[in-house]
Amino acid sequence: xxxxxxxxxxxxxxxxxxxxxxxxxxxxxxxxxxxxxxxxxxxxxxxxxxxxxxxxxxxxxxxxxxxxxxxxxxxxxxxxxxxxxxxxxxxxxxxxxxxxxxxxxxxxxxxxxxxxxxxxxxxxxxxxxxxxxxxxxxxxxxxxxxxxxxxxxxxxxxxxxxxxxxxxxxxxxxxxxxxxxxxxxxxxxxxxxxxxxxxxxxxxxxxxxxxxxxxxxxxxxxxxxxxxxxxxxxxxxxxxxxxxxxxxxxxxxxxxxxxxxxxxxxxxxxxxxxxxxxxxxxxxxxxxxxxxxxxxxxxxxxxxxxxxxxxxxxxxxxxxxxxxxxxxxxxxxxxxxxxxxxxxxxxxxxxxxxxxxxxxxxxxxxxx
Amino acid sequence: xxxxxxxxxxxxxxxxxxxxxxxxxxxxxxxxxxxxxxxxxxxxxxxxxxxxxxxxxxxxxxxxxxxxxxxxxxxxxxxxxxxxxxxxxxxxxxxxxxxxxxxxxxxxxxxxxxxxxxxxxxxxxxxxxxxxxxxxxxxxxxxxxxxxxxxxxxxxxxxxxxxxxxxxxxxxxxxxxxxxxxxxxxxxxxxxxxxxxxxxxxxxxxxxxxxxxxxxxxxxxxxxxxxxxxxxxxxxxxxxxxxxxxxxxxxxxxxxxxxxxxxxxxxxxxxxxxxxxxxxxxxxxxxxxxxxxxxxxxxxxxxxxxxxxxxxxxxxxxxxxxxxxxxxxxxxxxxxxxxxxxxxxxxxxxxxxxxxxxxxxxxxxxxxxxxxxxxxxxxxxxxxxxxxxxxxxxxxxx
Numbered sequence: 001x002x003x004x005x006x007x008x009x010x011x012x013x014x015x016x017x018x019x020x021x022x023x024x025x026x027x028x029x030x031x032x033x034x035x036x037x038x039x040x041x042x043x044x045x046x047x048x049x050x051x052x053x054x055x056x057x058x059x060x061x062x063x064x065x066x067x068x069x070x071x072x073x074x075x076x077x078x079x080x081x082x083x084x085x086x087x088x089x090x091x092x093x094x095x096x097x098x099x100x101x102x103x104x105x106x107x108x109x110x111x112x113x114x115x116x117x118x119x120x121x122x123x124x125x126x127x128x129x130x131x132x133x134x135x136x137x138x139x140x141x142x143x144x145x146x147x148x149x150x151x152x153x154x155x156x157x158x159x160x161x162x163x164x165x166x167x168x169x170x171x172x173x174x175x176x177x178x179x180x181x182x183x184x185x186x187x188x189x190x191x192x193x194x195x196x197x198x199x200x201x202x203x204x205x206x207x208x209x210x211x212x213x214x215x216x217x218x219x220x221x222x223x224x225x226x227x228x229x230x231x232x233x234x235x236x237x238x239x240x241x242x243x244x245x246x247x248x249x250x251x252x253x254x255x256x257x258x259x260x261x262x263x264x265x266x267x268x269x270x271x272x273x274x275x276x277x278x279x280x281x282x283x284x285x286x287x288x289x290x291x292x293x294x295x296x297x298x299x300x301x302x303x304x305x306x307x308x309x310x311x312x313x314x315x316x317x318x319x320x321x322x323x324x325x326x327x328x329x330x331x332x333x334x335x336x337x338x339x340x341x342x343x344x345x346x347x348x349x350x351x352x353x354x355x356x357x358x359x360x361x362x363x364x365x366x367x368x
Numbered sequence: 369x370x371x372x373x374x375x376x377x378x379x380x381x382x383x384x385x386x387x388x389x390x391x392x393x394x395x396x397x398x399x400x401x402x403x404x405x406x407x408x409x410x411x412x413x414x415x416x417x418x419x420x421x422x423x424x425x426x427x428x429x430x431x432x433x434x435x436x437x438x439x440x441x442x443x444x445x446x447x448x449x450x451x452x453x454x455x456x457x458x459x460x461x462x463x464x465x466x467x468x469x470x471x472x473x474x475x476x477x478x479x480x481x482x483x484x485x486x487x488x489x490x491x492x493x494x495x496x497x498x499x500x501x502x503x504x505x506x507x508x509x510x511x512x513x514x515x516x517x518x519x520x521x522x523x524x525x526x527x528x529x530x531x532x533x534x535x536x537x538x539x540x541x542x543x544x545x546x547x548x549x550x551x552x553x554x555x556x557x558x559x560x561x562x563x564x565x566x567x568x569x570x571x572x573x574x575x576x577x578x579x580x581x582x583x584x585x586x587x588x589x590x591x592x593x594x595x596x597x598x599x600x601x602x603x604x605x606x607x608x609x610x611x612x613x614x615x616x617x618x619x620x621x622x623x624x625x626x627x628x629x630x631x632x633x634x635x636x637x638x639x640x641x642x643x644x645x646x647x648x649x650x651x652x653x654x655x656x657x658x659x660x661x662x663x664x665x666x667x668x669x670x671x672x673x674x675x676x677x678x679x680x681x682x683x684x685x686x687x688x689x690x691x692x693x694x695x696x697x698x699x700x701x702x703x704x705x706x707x708x709x710x711x712x713x714x715x716x717x718x719x720x721x722x723x724x725x726x727x728x729x730x731x732x733x734x735x736x737x738x739x740x741x742x743x744x745x746x747x748x749x750x751x752x753x754x755x756x757x758x759x760x761x762x763x764x765x766x
Contacts, residue, residue: 007411007414008389008410008411008414008417008418009389009390009391010390010407011387011388011389011390011404011407011410012387012388012389012390012393013386013387013388014376014385014386014387014388014399014403099669099670099671100668100669100670100671100684100686101669139692141686141688141690141691141692142690143668143688143689143690143691144668144669289696293694293695293696324694324695325692325694326692327692
């Protein structure tokens, strides 16, 4: 045990004492979840990102486990010269029991630590019909100061086949995957627009956009041919960042058009409620928890986003929820020119507008 | 972060040095004479430099100083743990240790007699029921019958921990503590849940000084001034009972006493708010408030957990503030609260064995844990101290 090698070991840098994990929010790596039917062009999209010369170092994780959320293989493009590097990412060594971070998160953090510079991570989800569990796992508490953060959920849909996919299970008890994937998406890539017949293409695409917005009016729809999109619109969305501005602007716009126009009650749709008077934050929390945790009014809420005008506060508060997980965070001061109000968007199934509006109004009363 | 250190000079040529000998780092030897400007200078100095390592090892043999204890002779065949317990190695693994503590070799697997009921990981190390159970998503409301079993099992777990507490003193190895826990559990007719849980090699966790949790009992002797946490879980009549306490070894310094007492109080305060209708999220707020007020930090990577017929299940209860934990407490739920509080930074790192979590800055960490039952009006501490429990804490009157 005492034998020293003939050759010295490699000398290490002095003052390498800061643990690599001490990264703050500004340098955390965004993780984008990519969903959609195989035929819609998911793989094409992934290949496009891996192969195009955008100067970014992007890792693509192929999740081939279906039900089980795990990490096996990571493909990283070297950015500058476009060379693809395939590596195995081991599942984290961390203890599985009683840990706050899911093993997938730990594996992604290890990946970030391993690489000198990683600009973004794409999580390609084969076989995962419902992105909600993945979102729950990746939407970490800010307090954890993780080196990874959930950036957005992107769904790739097929312009040629989407309507068929949406109608295919009409009347049956379960939804086609397309509904869930669109409902949870922050960005919808409407692919294969070139395959829609040219004569009617204007009308058809408009119709499709309406259908998509009917399900999820907050999603940003991008047309594409062979999934060739402007990466700046896809990466760094910060869709789960409470302080990020872009989402607020969309919500604060005066128009009421966020609620779905066509009301097929059996389908997934968007509903927007807005009220001008300031609300009591404690009451709002209880109200939201009854809906998300207790499934009050038998509503099934998938996502929820909103801005709140809070009693006795000059701060605009943002509200964000994915299934049962939610947070309400003071974001910034209301601007002088802004019309202060509450505006909340629900995306889900069996949404009851009257029930939501009336119960929310109860949060406004000064006396209980 | 650590205080700024003066620029070192190369041990060979005197130029400003940016590199150091990794063996000296590992042995925590002074940097003077061990800093070099290039790998070439280091290589050239190697044959004379390496004698420093030999001297360091020889000088600490048999003195029981914090540097390196002699563990080779009494423990023939004991090996270091690797890969979460799936592998062993005769040599201490390489790591940039955050403090002065090192792993020691561990003893061979303890036997469990045939008449003991085993959880499904006892044989092959892999829990099968637990990961796929609905109870990972829904918080169970226990039946009266289940609650009775939990009361009994938790009482046994308390008695086992008390037995371990009674043997704590300088010179005792953590392996001996593990032996006491193992034998007390078996004698009571239970199975020590940690044993082979995801390949964990021992029957309890012993976490010394900078170890936050999941320390593996080994050949290291406890030293005067150490603090040590012993974490016991017993599986009996189909349910688990889980608790842990941090103890003083001999005379500890003031900072350690304050750390341990504050941690105890964090748990106490958290328990005091448990009752139906309280959000799980609130536990972290209470703990964080008290720890921060005392100038200490809260570990964020590990959390409290539901417990019952499963060792770990819903809910997840973070101990830090501003968390998004889902749900409110309801009568009939059983879960643990187990805050880990650090003297320095909150961040943790993992040893090469795949289990031992240590503070990133090498400073000390303490923990306390109870298994709790939410009642109609409040809480019942299922693993509470008994009249027979030994007096281990100066701030408790009994």
